[in-house]
Amino acid sequence: MLKIDHLTLHFEGLVATDDICMEVEDHKVTALIGPNGAGKTTIFNQIAGVYKPDEGKIYLDGEDITGLRPFEVCQKGITRTYQVIKLFSGMSVIDNVLVGMHTKLERNFWQDVFHSRSMRESEKEAFKKAHELLELVGLDQYADHPAGSLAYGQQRLVEIARALAPSPKLVLFDEPAAGMNLKEKNDLNEMIRRIIDMGTTVLLVEHDMSLVMNVADIIYVINSGQNLAKGSPKEISEDPAVIEAYLGRGEI
Amino acid sequence: MEERSKERSSSRKNIYRISGIVLAVLIALLLPVICGFLESGAYYLNVINYIFVYTIASTGLNVMTGYSGQINLGGAAYFSVGAYAVVILCNAGVPTLLSVVLAMLVVAFFGFLTAVPAAKLKYHFLALATTAVGEVVNNLLTVSPGGITNDTHGMFVKALVLFGFKFKSDASLYYLLLIMTALCLLFTWAFLHSRTGRACVATRDSVDAAGSCGIDVRQYKIIATVVSCVMIGFAGFLFAYLNRYISPDTFAAGKSTMFMSMMMLGGSGTLFGPFLGAVLITLIMELLRGIQGSGPYMQLTYGFILLIEMMFMPQGVSGAISDYKYKKDRRRMEAAGGDGKDA
Numbered sequence: 001m002l003k004i005d006h007l008t009l010h011f012e013g014l015v016a017t018d019d020i021c022m023e024v025e026d027h028k029v030t031a032l033i034g035p036n037g038a039g040k041t042t043i044f045n046q047i048a049g050v051y052k053p054d055e056g057k058i059y060l061d062g063e064d065i066t067g068l069r070p071f072e073v074c075q076k077g078i079t080r081t082y083q084v085i086k087l088f089s090g091m092s093v094i095d096n097v098l099v100g101m102h103t104k105l106e107r108n109f110w111q112d113v114f115h116s117r118s119m120r121e122s123e124k125e126a127f128k129k130a131h132e133l134l135e136l137v138g139l140d141q142y143a144d145h146p147a148g149s150l151a152y153g154q155q156r157l158v159e160i161a162r163a164l165a166p167s168p169k170l171v172l173f174d175e176p177a178a179g180m181n182l183k184e185k186n187d188l189n190e191m192i193r194r195i196i197d198m199g200t201t202v203l204l205v206e207h208d209m210s211l212v213m214n215v216a217d218i219i220y221v222i223n224s225g226q227n228l229a230k231g232s233p234k235e236i237s238e239d240p241a242v243i244e245a246y247l248g249r250g251e252i
Numbered sequence: 253m254e255e256r257s258k259e260r261s262s263s264r265k266n267i268y269r270i271s272g273i274v275l276a277v278l279i280a281l282l283l284p285v286i287c288g289f290l291e292s293g294a295y296y297l298n299v300i301n302y303i304f305v306y307t308i309a310s311t312g313l314n315v316m317t318g319y320s321g322q323i324n325l326g327g328a329a330y331f332s333v334g335a336y337a338v339v340i341l342c343n344a345g346v347p348t349l350l351s352v353v354l355a356m357l358v359v360a361f362f363g364f365l366t367a368v369p370a371a372k373l374k375y376h377f378l379a380l381a382t383t384a385v386g387e388v389v390n391n392l393l394t395v396s397p398g399g400i401t402n403d404t405h406g407m408f409v410k411a412l413v414l415f416g417f418k419f420k421s422d423a424s425l426y427y428l429l430l431i432m433t434a435l436c437l438l439f440t441w442a443f444l445h446s447r448t449g450r451a452c453v454a455t456r457d458s459v460d461a462a463g464s465c466g467i468d469v470r471q472y473k474i475i476a477t478v479v480s481c482v483m484i485g486f487a488g489f490l491f492a493y494l495n496r497y498i499s500p501d502t503f504a505a506g507k508s509t510m511f512m513s514m515m516m517l518g519g520s521g522t523l524f525g526p527f528l529g530a531v532l533i534t535l536i537m538e539l540l541r542g543i544q545g546s547g548p549y550m551q552l553t554y555g556f557i558l559l560i561e562m563m564f565m566p567q568g569v570s571g572a573i574s575d576y577k578y579k580k581d582r583r584r585m586e587a588a589g590g591d592g593k594d595a
Contacts, residue, residue: 048464049463050460069463070460070463070464071462071463071464071465071466071467071468071469073464074463074464074465074466075466079464079465080464082460082461086458086460086461087457087458087461088453088454088456088457088458088461088462089457089458090453090456090457090521091450091453091454091457095450095453098447098450099450099451099453099454099462099465099467100465102447102450102451102454102465102466102467103465103466105447106447107447109448109475112446112447112448113442113443113446113448113449114442115442115445115446119446141585145578145581145582146578149578149582162461162465165465166465166466
């Protein structure tokens with residue numbers, strides 16, 4: 001699905017990502033973990049087109065998508081959520097999801113603005129799908145409420161529904177569990193499984209180890225912008241290098 | 253049981269709503285007749301006509317500023333270009349309908365020209381740039397190339413003739429403006445409930461998230477600006493035929509501020525906000541005008557009202573109402589033990 005090849009990015013002399021290589025397989029949950037400041041979100045931002053890597057390539061299904069702008073990356077089939085929630089807070093919850101479907105709706109400006117028949121039909125389907133997605137994340141009863149009025153955990157769920165709206169090939173979740181309570185985390189766990197069943201591949205950055213260990217098929221560990229380890233949850237939890245990166249070097 | 257009573261209350265609400273709409277439409281249709289019986293009815297009708305024109309202009313501004321989040325302090329520029337373009341074309345002998353269409357194309361092109369660089373600007377930079385556009389256009393009207401705008405003398409405007417009908421009386425203009433205002437609001441509604449409109453609103457709330465939803469932010473900022481400018485320009489055309497006289501002074505920076513105040517007071521980013529704002533501000537101005545010796549205090553009062561509004565109702569009247577509605581709704585849902593899904 002996604003192949004990251006020797007990705008390197010400097011910020012004014014600071015090496016943010018250094019020769020990162022990783023591969024996201026179809027229909028699997030890949031998790032990206034590492035200590036704070038390891039460069040996880042920076043990798044996300046390079047995939048999503050927010051930053052342009054200095055060196056290295058990113059391929060989506062063999063197609064080079066390095067250096068595309070964010071909206072072009074979305075058009076290629078990659079959507080994302082944010083570590084710090086970025087909702088369209090003045091719009092209703094369902095409108096947020098409909099904006100997520102932007103790339104899939106009627107494209108002709110005049111047909112769209114003057115509500116032609118084909119536009120109304122595509123709109124009807126879009127609403128149906130948006131309601132389904134809101135049901136998936138358990139927020140359908142808030143469909144008409146302004147997104148900004150929801151509780152923090154719920155706002156995260158709206159972001160997830162919005163990211164899933166265009167039926168992307170790959171969805172990037174940046175710390176989806178942050179700010180969620182235990183029940184919401186369990187729901188999230190189940191939800192990610194259902195997203196995989198829907199045919200979308202998941203790449204997530206997450207600090208909550210119990211969630212990662214439960215949900216991930218493959219885990220990549222990075223530290224100080226470099227690849228540290230790769231493996232199944234079991235392998236990773238027993239890897240001495242990973243334990244050292246997380247717990248620190250024992251110096252006696 | 254509860255279901256049924258809920259159903260009944262919602263059907264009763266529908267009846268209220270429908271009868272409210274019917275009543276409003278009836279009043280709107282009969283207003284000129286009612287005004288005919290009043291002592292200063294002609295004056296009232298005239299004021300109402302201006303309210304319609306200002307509603308269209310501030311609705312247009314609302315598309316750019318309230319919905320798409322780009323401030324525009326040069327609204328009067330597009331207003332005047334719309335007005336002057338139609339009048340100049342008509343005077344040159346172009347049929348009225350054609351001149352309106354051509355003039356709107358001129359406004360659209362002018363809007364596009366300003367939108368392309370403006371889409372890269374934010375906050376006070378955009379405010380400055382749009383103010384500059386307003387000033388430049390006003391100066392161009394005062395000292396126009398070849399004197400096509402008749403400079404400071406201004407231009408008198410003949411009565412509007414459409415399909416052989418002469419819109420000379422306030423009553424005939426009233427119906428024309430009523431229909432135009434309704435169409436403009438309908439168009440705005442349709443625009444906002446489309447993929448394009450939603451994308452414009454999305455860029456207001458989060459440029460980053462809009463990008464990650466596949467929206468080319470720059471493109472949609474430009475679209476919002478052009479749509480907005482055409483609506484403001486259209487209001488300018490109607491203004492010319494209502495006022496029957498246009499001059500650079502009629503389109504001074506004060507008009508830009510007025511459109512902005514109407515939008516803010518009524519509620520930016522709401523469909524009926526600009527209408528409410530146009531009603532309130534026009535009425536306030538007219539009432540103040542009526543008070544003897546109020547001249548020096550008129551602007552002061554006006555400013556004071558806006559200040560109070562920004563402090564206590566930053567979302568305007570319309571925004572405050574819908575805010576209240578949703579808060580009530582949520583309280584009700586939570587009280588019903590409804591699945592609040594507390595975080």
